Amino acid sequence: MYKKLLFVFLLCPFLGLAQNYTLKQLASGKNTSMRGLSVLSDSIAWVSGSNGYVGKTLNGGKTWEWTQPKGYEKLDFRDIEAFDKLKAIIVNAGSPAYVLSTIDGGKTWREVYKNTDSAIFLDGMGFWDAQQGIIFGDPIKNKMQLLKTVDGGLTWQDISAQLKKDLKVGEAGFAASGTTIRTAPDGKVWIATGGSTSNIYYSPNYGHRWKVYQCPIIQGENSTGPFSIAFFNDRKGIVVGGNYLKDKENTNNVLLTKNGGKSWSKPEKPVLGYRSAVEYVNEQLCFATGSSGTDVSTDGGKTWTNISTQNFNALQKAKKGSLVLLTGNRGQIYQLVYK
Secondary structure, three states: OHHHHHHHHHHHHHHOOOOOEEEEEEEOOOOOOEEEEEEOEOOOEEEEEOOOOEEEEOOOOOOOEEEOOOOOOOOOEEEEEEOOOOOEEEEEOOOOEEEEEEOOOOOOOEEEEEEOOOOOOEEEEEEOOOOOEEEEEEEEOOEEEEEEEOOOOOOOEEOHHHOOOOOOOOEEOOOOOOOOEEEEHHHEEEEEEEEOOOEEEEEOOOOOOOEEEEOOOOOOOOOEEEEEEEEOOOOOEEEEEEEHHHOOOOOOOEEEEOOOOOOOEOOOEOOOOOOOEEEEOOOOOEEEEEOOEEEEEOOOOOEOEEEEOOOOOEEEEOOEOOOEEEEOOOOOEEEEEEO
16 A cells, blocks of 8 residues: 555656646637637637627537627637626727727727828737726837727827837737737836747826837748737746737747746747737636647746647736637637546
């Protein structure tokens, strides 16, 4: 008996490495490609996508309620920020640009921002708390478009002038999963750009002042650069991307930072291909997904292992809870079950 117990005890550390990952289908068939995803808890989550669709679950994805804001049925809502089962804000890509808000669970929507400039293209949104949030978009006359709210999204102010540095010709954001922008407590925000060149724009004070760090991910073409960033804390982060036109290639498409984005290093083993979303579950467990598959890291991003070749756009863990959801084309919503 003693020898058996000793064997089990010695084996336990290795048993922890054999973690199981399962993709469980929750919804499909809806005529929408979803890139907007906001997972609040193990019960409540919202999604948004093309053809004006917005979805909501109150039971962890078992059932979904769908709506199309009246008058906006043709829009592609690339990002969504939800606050509870009643309040959410959605942003579309393209021109005209709209920001819509609901406070009754999606039954009715209010237009809180509109921009008819032919060059406007909003890429993503983040909130520091229930009142303060920020949206960024592609440059107009070399100036990144920045909008800020201090009243929970009821009104938005143009703060583009607060970012003094002009973007280079061909430098822009990617509205791939709403995660090329990330916010953290006390006013911190990171924005990643790609295309002709790639940079990380960082503000420590709600967008008042900005610093710019070079990001040495693959870049130089309109289809290359960072498509998602994630930060575990103020210093530790991951950026993923690649070339979405060559989504099975993985040349220099995932990088790690230990100093808040000031400098980046390559992992020991990269993700399998182009990735449009990355997320921390905890400091060690991370997931990345894209049109050519999903990868997992159990060492904080140093090494990655492919767990699926299925096409997805976005991935997010619950802000309060353990639920991890993925969204894709044709109304696909999956749960990533990890044990």
